[in-house]
Amino acid sequence: MAELTAQWIAQCTNRLQLRQHTLDRMQWEEAAIELWREARWPGMAPAPAAGEWLQPVDAAVGTASAGGVMEAAVT
Numbered sequence: 001m002a003e004l005t006a007q008w009i010a011q012c013t014n015r016l017q018l019r020q021h022t023l024d025r026m027q028w029e030e031a032a033i034e035l036w037r038e039a040r041w042p043g044m045a046p047a048p049a050a051g052e053w054l055q056p057v058d059a060a061v062g063t064a065s066a067g068g069v070m071e072a073a074v075t
Contacts, residue, residue: 008032008036008046009029009033009036009046011046012032012035012036012047013028013031015046015051016028016031016050016053016054019051020054020057031053032046032050035050041053
């Protein structure tokens with residue numbers, strides 16, 4: 001179980017960091033650990049959980065691409 005937990009957290013951290021470059025990796029890892037501790041998220045695969053958790057940020061920033069990777073807004 002510990003290995004599964006570590007893998008989920010690592011994969012979630014990777015996805016969070018890929019989508020948002022605003023924090024360093026350790027901060028995203030802390031966020032992934034918190035997600036794992038909540039009942040809702042561990043039942044999902046790590047990438048979709050990270051994406052769903054970041055939806056409010058994506059909406060606020062307004063720069064989410066169709067592929068789900070954050071890009072700078074071009075004006």
